[in-house]
Amino acid sequence: MTATTPVFFLSYARTPGPHGADADQPVFSFYDDLRRQVARLTRVTAQDAGHVDAPDAPSDAWQSALAACRVFVPLYAPRYFTDPLCGRQWTAFRRRGGRHYGRAVVPVLWVPPTDGTTLPPAALEISTHLPRAGGAEERRAQDRYAESGLYRLMELEDDQRAYRQVLARLAERVARAAKDSPAPAGAEQVGDRHGLEDAFAPQRSKPTLRITVLAPTAGRLPPGREAATYGPDTESWRPYRTASGSLTQQAIALAGNLGFEPELVAFDKAYESIAHDGPGREPARPVAPWVLVVDAWALGDPRTSDMVRRIDRANRPWLAVMAVLAGDDPQTQRDRKRLTERLRDTLSWHRHLDDVRHTARGAAAQGIAQPDAFAWLFAELAKSCYLRYLDSIQDDSPRPSSGPARRHGERRTTSD
Incomplete structure (x- = not known):
């Protein structure tokens, strides 16, 4: 030496x-x-x-x-x-x-x-x-x-x-x-x-992104629906047969890559937090940006369809609804027309889809056929919901690293 x-x-x-x-x-x-x-x-x-x-x-x-x-x-x-x-x-x-x-x-x-x-x-x-x-x-x-x-x-x-x-x-x-x-x-x-970063500096916490997946389970299927894409719980749902892993796993991974801390929320709890439409109740206060992923087949149940309709009518700016119509599922393709009509009827806020079909929200509400399209739309909607959430709370919240920059007090228009 x-x-x-x-x-x-x-x-x-x-x-x-x-x-x-x-x-x-x-x-x-x-x-x-x-x-x-x-x-x-x-x-x-x-x-x-x-x-x-x-x-x-x-x-x-x-x-x-x-x-x-x-x-x-x-x-x-x-x-x-x-x-x-x-x-x-x-x-x-x-x-x-x-x-x-x-x-x-x-x-x-x-x-x-x-x-x-x-x-x-x-x-x-x-x-x-x-x-x-x-x-x-x-x-x-x-x-x-x-x-x-x-x-x-x-x-x-x-x-x-x-x-x-x-x-x-x-x-x-x-x-x-x-x-x-x-x-x-x-x-x-x-x-x-x-x-060089300071190894001891406090790490900024990641912003939360709430994710709710609404889909049947193998034990509770809509009449006539095949069980091939479902499992024992909602988190096991795998609509895209060419994709690896469940859709929930994909959503969690996408959220993490965007710089969010994903939080899974059951549909019933999400309904209470988002719709918040009981008599004498105040309007819902945003707690986090939210993405609701809906299997079009699940809307065959009248109660479930009504709950989704109420969520959609609430028109929360910090919420995005993503509907799935898998293009590689033969049964879905056979019933695509009926399932599309069901989506249009349930998502009443999207009755003007002809006017917004080229936006991320419009494309997501019409039914997403391919897993790569789902990934792209999820990223776009998660980031735009986060910006809308920040506008709702008017606070200096932490931003995901890959999301668009935003200064305090600055409102940013979104094209989703």
Whole structure:
């Protein structure tokens, strides 16, 4: 190894302010102790054993050392997980190490988390435990380390022996990880620091997309309907025989790809939430954009047909109705005229289909014959329903990553 290929990279959160370098002096003392121990175990010079950024180091000086090191040693402390630079360093090492990068991470409990706080998800993947070796004295040292952190052991005179014992175990973990870790990556695999995400930044929650599928089951079929495309529950319905998986599975996957968190809602519950037409009841308040997928065969039941008609009459802007008339189902094709008339009668809001047949909503209400058309229309309607939902609540809600951008207060016309 050379001076540019350290065994380990020590990542720490700098103390802000003019006296930060003095406050961080214990970090550099620990670093010197650790690199001497690691040098002895790996048979390299102390200079080659480790790297730590000096207080006055340029903001991007760490990249070449991080790209070349074998082991990543983060100093866990409350400030560490709120420092964007530490989060980017973690991301850089994870990027160059691949999915098994955790094997080359040796965290140090510098200052343990305070009561009631937890480590961020990225850090929870990495074990902080040391090997339970040695006698009772060393086990007590490790217990004090887990409870109080290494900084306290290092600073208190009575705990110097415990500090040395924990330091030795940490050095052993670093040396073992260096031996087992892959060859160092090139600096280009670390990437530009400005393009690195903070691994500890809170993740924005995905917006919910409610999905309701209305279809018969194999045990409750409309009169004369064949059971080939149905299963024990609605989620098993597979109208397109050339498509893999059920239609519910396809809808969930499509919603996830669009950046939504899909939520399946049973039809009866959807009716209560959408139609909301009882006497003395206030108009329904939108809780999420919604897609209702309807099997035209299910509308042969008068009660079900009436419920769908009431949902359609409610004319919720954040709801899209998608009707399925599978083109590869022989029975559906034989009865296509009758099923199409049933759709036109039930979806009364779409009586003007001749005027809107070229829009996504019009095409979806007429009956979708092919699975690729279903996927395209689902994507278009999910995004437009989301925009209409945002207009309904007039709030800064999170947007799906692949959906159209929208600024607060800006209304966007849709052509669905």
